[in-house]
Structure formats: C-alpha cells, structure tokens
Amino acid sequence: xxxxxxxRLDAYLARELQQSSVSLVEAEIRGDEAFSKxxxxxxxxxxxxxxxxxxxxxxxDFAQGVMASVQTEPERVLAKSILSEILDERExxxxxxxxxxxxxxxxxxxxxxxxxxxxxxxxxLQSVQLDxxxxxxxxxxxxxxxxxxxxxxxxxxxxxxxxxxxxLGSGRLNLQSGLAEVTFGSGARVLLEGPVVFDIEQMNRxxxxxxxxxxxxxxxxSGFVINTPLMNVVDLGTRFGLKVKNNGESEVHVMQGVVExxxxxxxSVPLVLTEGLAxxxxxxxxxxxxxxxxxxxEFVLPEQEASILATTRFLxxxxxxxxxxxxxxxxxxxxxxxxxxxxxxxxxxVAHASPKRTAGxxxxxxxxxxxxRMEANAPSxxxxxxxxxxxxxxxxxxxxxxxxxxxxxxTWGSGDQPWxxxxxxxxxxxxxxxxxxxxxxxxxxxxxxxxxxRWHHLALIFIGAEENEELALHGGNEPEEADLVDVATHTRLxxxxxxESLSGGxxxxxxxxxxxxxxxxxxFSLGGGGGFAGWxxxxxxxxxxxxxxxxxxxxxxGIPRDSKAFKNGVNEK
Amino acid sequence: MWLNMExxxxxxxxxEVAEDELIREVQNGNLAAFEQLIHLHSxxxxxxxxxxxPVSHLIDEIAHEAFVFAYRHLDDFTLGSNFGAWxxxxxxxxxxxxxxxxxxxxxxxxxxxxxxxxxxDTGEGLAPESPIVLYLEECLGDLPxxxxxxxxxxxxxxxxxxxxxxxxxxxxxxVRTTLCRVRRALRTCVEGKQELKVVAN
Numbered sequence: 001x002x003x004x005x006x007x008r009l010d011a012y013l014a015r016e017l018q019q020s021s022v023s024l025v026e027a028e029i030r031g032d033e034a035f036s037k038x039x040x041x042x043x044x045x046x047x048x049x050x051x052x053x054x055x056x057x058x059x060x061d062f063a064q065g066v067m068a069s070v071q072t073e074p075e076r077v078l079a080k081s082i083l084s085e086i087l088d089e090r091e092x093x094x095x096x097x098x099x100x101x102x103x104x105x106x107x108x109x110x111x112x113x114x115x116x117x118x119x120x121x122x123x124x125l126q127s128v129q130l131d132x133x134x135x136x137x138x139x140x141x142x143x144x145x146x147x148x149x150x151x152x153x154x155x156x157x158x159x160x161x162x163x164x165x166x167x168l169g170s171g172r173l174n175l176q177s178g179l180a181e182v183t184f185g186s187g188a189r190v191l192l193e194g195p196v197v198f199d200i201e202q203m204n205r206x207x208x209x210x211x212x213x214x215x216x217x218x219x220x221x222s223g224f225v226i227n228t229p230l231m232n233v234v235d236l237g238t239r240f241g242l243k244v245k246n247n248g249e250s251e252v253h254v255m256q257g258v259v260e261x262x263x264x265x266x267x268s269v270p271l272v273l274t275e276g277l278a279x280x281x282x283x284x285x286x287x288x289x290x291x292x293x294x295x296x297x298e299f300v301l302p303e304q305e306a307s308i309l310a311t312t313r314f315l316x317x318x319x320x321x322x323x324x325x326x327x328x329x330x331x332x333x334x335x336x337x338x339x340x341x342x343x344x345x346x347x348x349x350v351a352h353a354s355p356k357r358t359a360g361x362x363x364x365x366x367x368x369x370x371x372x373r374m375e376a377n378a379p380s381x382x383x384x385x386x387x388x389x390x391x392x393x394x395x396x397x398x399x400x401x402x403x404x405x406x407x408x409x410x411t412w413g414s415g416d417q418p419w420x421x422x423x424x425x426x427x428x429x430x431x432x433x434x435x436x437x438x439x440x441x442x443x444x445x446x447x448x449x450x451x452x453x454r455w456h457h458l459a460l461i462f463i464g465a466e467e468n469e470e471l472a473l474h475g476g477n478e479p480e481e482a483d484l485v486d487v488a489t490h491t492r493l494x495x496x497x498x499x500e501s502l503s504g505g506x507x508x509x510x511x512x513x514x515x516x517x518x519x520x521x522x523x524f525s526l527g528g529g530g531g532f533a534g535w536x537x538x539x540x541x542x543x544x545x546x547x548x549x550x551x552x553x554x555x556x557x558g559i560p561r562d563s564k565a566f567k568n569g570v571n572e573k
Numbered sequence: 574m575w576l577n578m579e580x581x582x583x584x585x586x587x588x589e590v591a592e593d594e595l596i597r598e599v600q601n602g603n604l605a606a607f608e609q610l611i612h613l614h615s616x617x618x619x620x621x622x623x624x625x626x627p628v629s630h631l632i633d634e635i636a637h638e639a640f641v642f643a644y645r646h647l648d649d650f651t652l653g654s655n656f657g658a659w660x661x662x663x664x665x666x667x668x669x670x671x672x673x674x675x676x677x678x679x680x681x682x683x684x685x686x687x688x689x690x691x692x693x694d695t696g697e698g699l700a701p702e703s704p705i706v707l708y709l710e711e712c713l714g715d716l717p718x719x720x721x722x723x724x725x726x727x728x729x730x731x732x733x734x735x736x737x738x739x740x741x742x743x744x745x746x747x748v749r750t751t752l753c754r755v756r757r758a759l760r761t762c763v764e765g766k767q768e769l770k771v772v773a774n
Contacts, residue, residue, distance in 0.1 A: 003746065003750055006749065006750050006753045007745075007746055007749040007750060009753060010734075010748075010749035010750070010752050010753050011734070011749060012686075014727070014733075014734060016733065016734060022686070025686070026685050026686055029685075029686070029689060030685070036689065036693075038757075039686075039689065040627075040689070040690060040693040041756075041757065041760055042753060042756055042757070043627040043690055044623065044624045044625075044627045044760075045624075045756035045757075045759055045760055046627065046756060047620075047623035047624070047627035047628075047629065047632060048620040048621075048623040048624050048627075048706070048709060049724060049727075049728045049756070049759075050623070050728055051616055051619040051620045051623050051632065052616055052617075052620050052706070052709070052710065052713070052728075053724060053725065053728035053729045054728065054729070059612065059615055059616060062611070062615050062619070062633060062636070062637070063608055063611040063612055063615060065633075065637060066611050066615075066637055066640045066641060066644075067604070067607070067608050067611070070604065070607065070640075070641060070644045284629075284630050288633060288634050288637060
C-alpha cells in the first residue's frame with residue numbers, strides 16, 4: 001500500500017500520471033498529513049535536481065532571458081506608454097455604443113448591413129472611433145489596408161473579400177497557400193506565408209491567429225501592432241518575423257530595429273527586443289517570455305515596392321522655372337511625356353493675382369498672398385468621378401494663420417461639386433488647422449495642426465470605387481449602399497509621410513458621372529478660390545491611389561538625406 | 574554533466590576573488606561580466622528557489638527577477654561579501670512576496686497540489702544564508718554509482734520510467750520507489766550538513 005502511494009507520487013512528479021490518478025494523489029495528500037509532508041519534500045528535491053542536473057542549454061536560455069531584461073530596462077518606460085495607449089484606446093472603444101451620426105441610415109437599412117454591424121460589435125474591443133472636436137463621433141475609413149503582393153495566393157472561402165484593386169476592410173484573411181502582402185494604411189507591410197490566418201483590425205494593427213508573417217514597418221508607422229493569441233508585439237520602426245502555432249504559442253524574431261514584446265495575459269512586463277533576438281510566448285501559465293535561438297533568416301522578406309513615379313501617370317509642378325508667369329507641368333502623362341497642362345495666373349482684377357517665386361523645399365517654390373491663385377485645365381480623368389487619384393504637395397502657413405471655415409489650397413473637378421484640399425478653419429468640424437478634404441457637403445479632417453510656420457508634406461488619397469462598382473453605377477443599376485463611395489470613408493490624409501487619424505468628417509457620396517475621355521477637361525486651381533496665404537512646392541497629382549510607401553517616398557524626396565528629420569521620419573523643416 | 578556538476582563543488586569562498594573582479598567590471602559598465610555572473614550562479618539560485626517553492630513556472634521567474642534586481646542594485650553590494658548569499662536573500666524576499674500574492678488569489682486554490690506546495694513554504698530550514706544547494710551538490714557527489722545513474726537518466730537524459738527500467742534491468746516499481754528513496758536520502762544528507770554547520774558555529 002505504502003509502496004503504491006510512493007509509486008504514484010513519483011509518477012506524478014515525472015508527469016506520467018493520468019488525470020484520474022492525479023485526483024487520487026490529491027485525495028491522499030488531503031487526508032494524510034505525513035503523506036502531504038512527503039509530497040512537499042519529494043517535490044522540492046525533484047525540482048532542485050531538475051535544475052541542477054538539466055543540460056547546459058537550459059542555463060544558457062535562462063541567462064539570455066535575464067540579459068535581455070537587463071539590456072532593455074531603460075527603454076521600458078517609452079515602450080510601456082505605447083501599450084498603455086492601446087489599452088486606453090480599447091477601453092474607450094468598449095465604452096462607446098452610440099451610433100455614428102453621419103451614416104446612421106446606411107447602417108439600419110438592410111439585413112446584410114445588420115450583419116456587418118454585428119461583426120463590428122464583435123470587433124468593438126479592437127477598433128475605435130475618434131471624437132471630433134465637438135464631441136461627435138468621426139467616421140472611420142472603410143478600407144484599412146491593401147493587398148499589394150499576391151503570389152499564387154489561394155484564399156479560403158471564408159476569407160475577407162478583396163476588392164479588385166486590392167483594397168481591404170477590417171476582417172479575417174485566411175490564406176491557404178502562397179504568399180500575400182498586406183500594406184496597412186499606416187505604411188506597415190505584412191507578408192503572409194500560407195497557410196496563415198490574419199485579421200486586419202485597424203490601419204496600424206493586425207492579429208496573427210496562426211501561421212507565419214513578416215512585418216516591415218517604416219518610421220512613420222512606428223507603433224504598428226501585431227497581436228497573437230499569446231503575445232503583443234509593438235513595432236518601434238523595424239522588421240520582424242512572427243510565427244504562431246495552432247495552439248497559439250508565438251515566436252517573434254527581430255531582424256532589424258527594435259520591437260516591444262509582452263505576453264497578452266498575466267502580469268507581463270514588456271520586453272524590448274533588438275536586432276538578432278527572438279523570444280517565445282508558450283502556453284505555460286507564466287508571465288516570462290522564453291528566449292529562443294534567432295531564426296530570422298527563415299522568414300520571407302517583403303520586396304521593395306515599385307515607385308509610383310515609375311508606374312503611374314502624374315502631373316507635377318516643381319515651380320523651379322527661372323522666370324515667367326506660367327508654371328510648366330513636368331510630370332509623366334500620355335506616351336511617357338508630360339500632360340502639358342501649364343498653370344496660369346488668374347488676373348481677374350485682383351491686385352496680387354500672381355503668386356511670387358520664393359525658396360521652396362526643393363529648389364524654388366511659390367508664395368501666395370490672399371487673392372492670388374493659378375489655374376489650369378487638367379484631364380478630367382484626374383479630377384472627377386469615382387476613379388482613384390492622389391494629390392501631394394509641400395505647404396507652409398504662418399503660425400498665426402486664421403480664418404473662418406474652409407481654407408482651400410487646391411480646388412479641382414468638374415461640375416458644381418469640386419474637390420477641395422486645404423486646412424480646417426472650422427473648430428466644429430474637427431481639429432483647427434488640420435489637413436481637410438471637401439467634396440460637396442462632405443469632408444474629412446485630420447488631426448495635426450499645420451499652422452506652425454514650417455513646411456509640411458500633405459497627401460490626400462482618394463481610394464475611389466472598384467471597377468465593377470463603377471460599371472454598375474454607370475449602368476444605372478441601384479447601387480448597394482455599402483458600395484457607395486463616400487468622401488468621409490474613401491479618403492486618406494497624410495502629413496509628413498504619416499497617416500492622419502480623423503478628428504472629424506461628414507458623409508457625402510461622390511458623384512460617379514465622370515468623363516473618361518482624355519480630351520475632356522476639368523478646372524484646376526492652386527490657391528483655392530483665392531483665400532490661401534502661404535507657401536507651396538512640389539505639387540503632384542497621380543491618377544491612382546498612392547500607397548503609404550509612395551507617400552513616404554515623396555515626402556522623403558523633400559527632406560535632405562543627412563537631416564535628423566530624414567532619419568527620424570519627423571518633419572523638422 | 575556529472576563532471577560539470579562536480580566542478581561546482583568548490584566552496585563559495587574559493588571563487589569569490591574572481592567573482593569580485595566580475596562584479597567590479599559590471600559596476601564599471603561591462604554588461605558581459607554580468608552574464609558570467611549569471612552562469613556562475615543561475616543553477617544554484619534556481620535550485621534554491623526550487624527547494625523553497627517547487628512550482629515549475631515560478632522557479633525561473635523568481636530567479637530571473639532576482640538577477641535583474643541584483644543588476645539594478647549592484648552598486649549596493651559590498652565587494653568581498655558573499656554574492657551567492659546576497660542573491661539568495663533577494664530570491665527569498667521574492668518567494669515570500671509570491672507566496673503572499675498567491676494565497677490572496679482564490680483562483681489559485683483550484684489547483685490543490687500546487688496550492689499545497691506554495692502554502693508549505695515557511696522558510697524554515699532553508700534560510701538564504703545557508704548554502705543549502707552547495708550541500709546538495711556535496712551529497713550528490715557522495716552517492717553510489719547506481720543511484721547517480723538513476724538520477725542522471727531521470728533528470729539529465731529525461732528518460733521515461735519504462736525506458737529507465739528496461740535499461741537498468743529493473744521493474745518500473747523499483748525505479749519509482751528507488752528514486753523516492755534517493756531524494757529522501759539526499760534531503761536527509763543536506764539537513765545533516767546544515768546541522769553540522771550550526772553546531773560548528
């Protein structure tokens with residue numbers, strides 16, 4: 001009897017006991033104080049011998065873990081703050097239940113859309129709506145990321161729908177085989193190696209449920225987050241690989257730069273990992289991350305994206321002419337040449353109609369006084385309908401700049417609802433001084449006040465409609481409401497290469513009736529309606545929705561390479 | 574491994590001169606020297622924690638925290654004193670804190686066996702100033718070859734009881750009961766060395 005008990009005790013220590021027998025040991029311990037003492041003694045000696053006689057590798061792993069903590073300790077405060085922001089954001093999101101004011105009727109019309117709302121509720125803890133300046137809930141972009149590489153990708157039927165031009169909303173990607181690259185709105189790129197299950201949560205956040213992924217995160221997208229069932233990874237501007245097993249165990253391997261890692265459960269202390277380090281979050285109920293042998297070379301790396309300047313037609317005004325009133329287009333238009341759309345000063349009885357040349361970001365630029373503006377007639381393909389386009393420029397306004405309502409920098413389009421790009425002068429609409437896009441009564445407002453007397457790179461991206469949506473609209477069919485192209489949800493604003501969060505917006509569907517002919521022209525005006533006072537340089541208008549990588553590329557073209565701003569991705573001009 | 578372990582059998586004081594030099598280097602900013610200190614002490618510290626709190630997922634965690642704490646407060650350490658004892662004192666405080674935290678959480682009591690192990694920690698007979706792991710290593714060195722082999726198969730090679738029994742030409746019951754007997758004998762040996770030390774002092 002006694003020897004049976006002793007055998008069971010050893011089997012328990014060796015983890016060779018079945019669960020039913022564990023209960024038996026437990027009962028014996030509960031009922032016998034002497035056996036309980038023996039159990040404690042045997043457990044203590046067993047644990048000590050396990051440590052003392054285990055192989056050298058365990059000791060090595062332990063030492064690496066301690067060294068990683070010691071080396072990263074000074075950076076914990078910074079990194080912890082990023083995690084805190086995420087937690088605060090989730091907390092705030094979970095407390096908001098009110099419907100979105102701008103599109104409530106869209107969300108209540110059909111059962112299909114009700115299903116979408118149900119999904120949105122499920123995602124509620126991981127997404128957030130932003131308050132505009134007046135306390136209203138600002139609209140959220142409909143498309144959060146874009147599929148930018150598809151190499152023999154085989155998608156499961158349950159996978160999130162990919163628009164023909166690659167745009168993706170929130171939801172789950174279930175890649176059975178092949179490679180797929182997802183570029184988030186923030187600029188972070190994630191290369192997925194099938195089989196993999198990956199959720200797109202926000203413009204700067206994803207969730208890797210299982211499989212392998214490599215993330216490439218440029219400076220402006222720093223703070224990009226990938227969560228796994230057992231791990232949170234916050235990128236601080238780098239490249240890293242993630243591997244998640246079916247049971248949720250997660251590895252991260254840092255190939256370049258710095259990431260912050262913590263376990264998603266328990267009282268975990270975030271760990272800052274640098275290049276060449278790797279850790280594992282396993283299923284054991286402990287808060288410590290286990291150091292791993294670095295295997296970053298096993299991950300497939302995202303390839304460099306082709307420049308938008310080489311793949312897309314565009315208008316470009318560099319304002320670098322030595323003299324003369326006209327501004328030449330130096331972009332790439334039909335047959336590889338420019339569109340030949342010169343900007344001309346508008347002289348309609350205004351004293352200061354023609355903007356003056358001045359020092360710009362690259363070479364010369366223009367300075368506009370109130371009342372001065374320039375106009376051209378651009379091909380309407382570039383400025384009308386629901387086809388995608390992108391506009392980028394450098395701008396500087398004085399720190400004391402003020403005004404009421406819209407402060408237009410550029411207006412363009414055909415018909416009675418032109419597009420406008422400017423800075424926001426209406427506190428009720430969103431952050432004052434922030435980048436703003438207008439179309440009819442609709443608008444989207446960013447969150448960075450541009451009125452600081454420094455140059456800022458501004459980008460306005462219009463995602464446009466999917467090709468078949470466009471055809472359906474032209475065919476006169478009643479469009480699905482969810483497919484309508486909305487200025488508040490289909491535009492993206494970037495300042496200094498970094499995606500803006502929206503501080504305000506208002507819904508307005510974009511008119512689909514655009515001219516497809518190259519010969520049809522749309523009015524195009526720099527200086528808006530003559531109400532802009534400030535500096536402009538390096539204006540681009542592309543006939544495609546630029547990726548965040550392209551926005552960053554154009555931004556960096558305007559920063560001296562040896563400057564701190566270039567290295568940090570921060571505007572210090 | 575057995576040889577490596579025997580190399581650990583030198584007394585704590587013998588390595589103190591070289592250890593002081595390492596500590597001085599760490600205090601002067603040489604981080605690599607701290608890694609050497611970890612290698613010197615990690616097994617003994619983890620074994621010490623094991624004998625206080627034999628819960629697998631807490632052992633490395635507490636030892637880890639103890640080393641990190643020691644690094645951050647290394648300037649407070651007095652050169653020439655016993656670094657191993659200082660580490661054990663830190664770990665001892667962390668164990669007490671963990672036991673307190675554990676007992677406050679009702680959900681932890683759902684795992685009765687683990688609860689039993691944590692609650693059994695009173696600290697009696699395992700004071701940090703006592704080099705208990707050193708005694709254990711000495712006791713291990715005194716074991717007969719057959720018992721050494723048994724321990725090596727279980728803990729070093731992590732063989733199953735069935736494999737051990739086959740390899741040693743014995744029954745599984747013999748393997749299990751002998752292992753229990755050896756562990757108990759080792760504990761008795763350690764306690765005997767502790768008592769001798771107390772008497773000598």
